[in-house]
Amino acid sequence: MHVFQLFINGHSLNSIEAVDTLLKICRENLNGNYQLEIIDIQKDPDKAEEAGIIAIPTLIRMEPAPVNRIIGALNVRSRVLAGLGISSMHK
Amino acid sequence: MNLQKLETGNASFDHISHGGLPLGRTTLVAGSSGSAKTLFAAQFLALGIQLFNQSGVFVTFEEQVDDIRKHLRSFQWDIDTWENEGKWVFVDAAPKEEIIIAVGDFDLSAFRIRLERAVMKCRAQRVVIDSIGSIFTQFHEETHAIRRELIQVALTLSRLGATSIITAERLEEYGNITRFGVEEFLTDNVVILRNVLHNEKRRRTIEILKFRGSDHEKGENPFTINPDKAIVIIPLSAMNLKHVSSNERVTSGIPVLDEMIDGGFYKGSINLVSGAIGAGKTLLVANFINGIREKKERCLLMAFEESTEQLYRNASGWGIDFKQLEDEGLLKVISVYPEISSLEDHFINIQEVVKTFKPHRIAIDSLSALSRASSDKGFREFIIAFTSYLKHQEITALFTSNTPLLAGGTSDTEGNISPITDTIILLRYVEMSGEMQRSIAVLKMRGSKHDSAIRKFTISGEGAHIGKHFEGISGILTGNPMLIKLE
Numbered sequence: 001m002h003v004f005q006l007f008i009n010g011h012s013l014n015s016i017e018a019v020d021t022l023l024k025i026c027r028e029n030l031n032g033n034y035q036l037e038i039i040d041i042q043k044d045p046d047k048a049e050e051a052g053i054i055a056i057p058t059l060i061r062m063e064p065a066p067v068n069r070i071i072g073a074l075n076v077r078s079r080v081l082a083g084l085g086i087s088s089m090h091k
Numbered sequence: 092m093n094l095q096k097l098e099t100g101n102a103s104f105d106h107i108s109h110g111g112l113p114l115g116r117t118t119l120v121a122g123s124s125g126s127a128k129t130l131f132a133a134q135f136l137a138l139g140i141q142l143f144n145q146s147g148v149f150v151t152f153e154e155q156v157d158d159i160r161k162h163l164r165s166f167q168w169d170i171d172t173w174e175n176e177g178k179w180v181f182v183d184a185a186p187k188e189e190i191i192i193a194v195g196d197f198d199l200s201a202f203r204i205r206l207e208r209a210v211m212k213c214r215a216q217r218v219v220i221d222s223i224g225s226i227f228t229q230f231h232e233e234t235h236a237i238r239r240e241l242i243q244v245a246l247t248l249s250r251l252g253a254t255s256i257i258t259a260e261r262l263e264e265y266g267n268i269t270r271f272g273v274e275e276f277l278t279d280n281v282v283i284l285r286n287v288l289h290n291e292k293r294r295r296t297i298e299i300l301k302f303r304g305s306d307h308e309k310g311e312n313p314f315t316i317n318p319d320k321a322i323v324i325i326p327l328s329a330m331n332l333k334h335v336s337s338n339e340r341v342t343s344g345i346p347v348l349d350e351m352i353d354g355g356f357y358k359g360s361i362n363l364v365s366g367a368i369g370a371g372k373t374l375l376v377a378n379f380i381n382g383i384r385e386k387k388e389r390c391l392l393m394a395f396e397e398s399t400e401q402l403y404r405n406a407s408g409w410g411i412d413f414k415q416l417e418d419e420g421l422l423k424v425i426s427v428y429p430e431i432s433s434l435e436d437h438f439i440n441i442q443e444v445v446k447t448f449k450p451h452r453i454a455i456d457s458l459s460a461l462s463r464a465s466s467d468k469g470f471r472e473f474i475i476a477f478t479s480y481l482k483h484q485e486i487t488a489l490f491t492s493n494t495p496l497l498a499g500g501t502s503d504t505e506g507n508i509s510p511i512t513d514t515i516i517l518l519r520y521v522e523m524s525g526e527m528q529r530s531i532a533v534l535k536m537r538g539s540k541h542d543s544a545i546r547k548f549t550i551s552g553e554g555a556h557i558g559k560h561f562e563g564i565s566g567i568l569t570g571n572p573m574l575i576k577l578e
Contacts, residue, residue, distance in 0.1 A: 009200045012200065014196050014198065041204055052183050052184065053201040054199055054202040054229075055198065055202070055230070056199070056200045056201045058201070066189070068192070069187070069191045070191075070192050071191060071193050071194075072194040072195035072197045073197065074194050079192070079194045080194055083192050083194065
C-alpha cells in the first residue's frame with residue numbers, strides 16, 4: 001500500500017502538472033492500491049504549517065517507510081517512480 | 092529626506108543607527124558563522140515584545156525551533172509565555188530529517204503563504220528570517236530557482252509592511268557581503284557583524300554599511316554579548332566632546348600635590364599617574380581615595396593587580412583605613428583579573444556599578460594590567476569610550492600605568508591614553524650616589540598652571556611625603572641623572 005500527500009497551491013502551473021503526473025503514475029503503476037490526499041495550501045494552510053511545507057508542489061511519501069519528500073512539478077517520470085519507491089515490477 | 096525608523100529597543104544600536112531600523116523595510120544582517128546574527132535578530136523581536144508590546148514572527152531556515160527556544164531562555168527571555176500569548180510566532184522552515192529530492196520546477200509559495208499567515212495572526216510589526224543562506228543549502232541544486240523565489244519573499248515582506256531582519260552568512264570578515272549574493276536583491280539596508288581574531292583575541296564589531304535614504308554612524312563599533320542584556324554596542328563613532336568642563340577642584344588627598352597642581356584635580360577630569368613598579372602609584376591612588384572623606388564623596392576602585400585584602404593591608408600601612416570608608420558606604424572596591432572578560436565586558440560592568448553606586452571618583456589600578464585583556468586597537472577604543480563616558484558622568488578619574496624601565500621611559504599604555512588625559516603625574520626613580528630615590532613631577536595639566544619642579548618623594552608609615560625639588564640634578568626623566576655644578 002502506498003500512501004501519499006501532495007501539497008499544491010490552487011491552480012498554479014506546477015501544481016496542475018504535478019497532480020496530472022501523479023494521478024497518471026498511480027493509475028498505471030499502482031493498480032488502485034494507494035491512498036492519495038491532495039492538499040491545497042490556499043484552502044488548508046494549517047496542514048502545510050504542520051508538515052513544514054516550504055516549496056510547492058511537495059509530494060510526501062508516507063508509506064512505505066521511510067518517509068521522503070519530492071518537490072517540483074514531477075516532470076521526470078523515472079525519477080518520480082524511484083522517489084516513490086515504485087519499482088518497475090508494479091507495471 | 093530622512094526615512095522613518097523603528098526604535099529597536101537596544102539603546103546602543105538605536106544610538107549608532109540614529110533611531111533604529113528603517114520602518115517597514117527589510118534590513119540584511121550579514122556575518123560570518125558565530126558572529127551573533129541569530130542573537131541580534133532574536134533580540135530585535137524580544138525587545139519589541141518587552142518594551143513596545145509589538146509582536147514578532149521568527150522564521151528559522153537553519154536551527155531547529157526547540158534549540159532556538161533554549162537559546163532564548165538562556166537570556167532570560169520568556170519565550171514560552173510570549174508564544175502562549177501569541178506575541179512570538181515561529182515559522183519552522185528548518186531542514187527536516189526526511190530526504191528531499193527535487194524533480195522539476197517549484198516555487199516557495201507555501202513558505203510565503205505561511206509567513207503571511209503568521210504575520211497576520213499575531214499582527215506582527217517585526218519579522219526575522221534566519222538565515223536566508225540555509226535555504227540555498229537545503230535546495231542546493233536549485234540555486235537559480237531559490238534566488239528567483241527569494242525576490243518574491245522580499246516583495247511579500249515589503250507588502251506586509253513589517254520591519255524585518257534577514258540574516259545571511261558570509262565566508263570572510265572582509266570580502267563579499269554574503270555567501271550566496273543575497274545582497275543582490277536585498278540591497279537597501281545592510282548591517283555587518285564581525286568576529287575578528289587578532290593576536291589571539293576575538294573582537295566583535297557591528298557596522299551599518301548602508302541605510303538607503305537615511306543617515307547613521309559609519310564604521311565599526313565594538314560590541315559584546317552580555318548574559319543580561321544580550322548584544323550591547325559600545326558606540327565609538329558616536330562619541331562627542333560636548334561634555335561640560337568644571338572649574339571646581341577636588342583634592343588629590345595630598346596637600347602638597349594639590350599645591351603642585353594649583354589646588355587639586357578638576358572635577359570630572361581624567362588623570363594619569365605613570366611610574367615604574369614600586370614607585371608609589373598605588374599610594375597616590377590610596378590618597379586619592381582618602382580624599383573623599385572631606386566631602387563624603389563616593390569612590391569606586393577597580394583593582395586589576397591586587398586583591399582587596401592586599402589593598403586594605405597596604406593602605407593601612409600608609410595610615411589609610413579603607414575598611415572604614417567601605418563600611419560608611421563611601422568606597423567600593425572591585426578587584427578582578429583583567430583576563431576574566433573582554434574589555435567591552437569590563438566597560439559594561441563598570442557602567443552598571445556606576446549606575447547603582449553613583450561614585451564621584453573612580454580609580455583604576457592599573458590600566459596597564461587592563462590593557463592585557465585586549466588588542467592595541469581595542470584598548471585604544473576602550474580608553475576613548477571609557478573616558479568620554481566618565482566625562483559625561485562628571486566623574487573624576489585617576490588611572491595608573493606602569494613604565495617598563497625603573498628610571499625614565501614611558502609605556503605603550505601611556506601612548507594610548509596621554510592625549511586624552513587632563514593631568515599626567517610622573518613618578519620616577521632617581522639613582523643618586525648609590526641610592527634609589529623617588530621623584531614626583533607634574534608633566535602636564537590642562538587648563539591650569541602647575542608646578543614644573545621635579546620633587547623628592549618619600550614613602551613612610553605616615554604615607555606619602557613630597558619634598559623639595561632636586562636641586563642641581565638634570566636628566567631624571569631620561570633615566571640618566573647627573574649632578575650639575577651650580578654657579
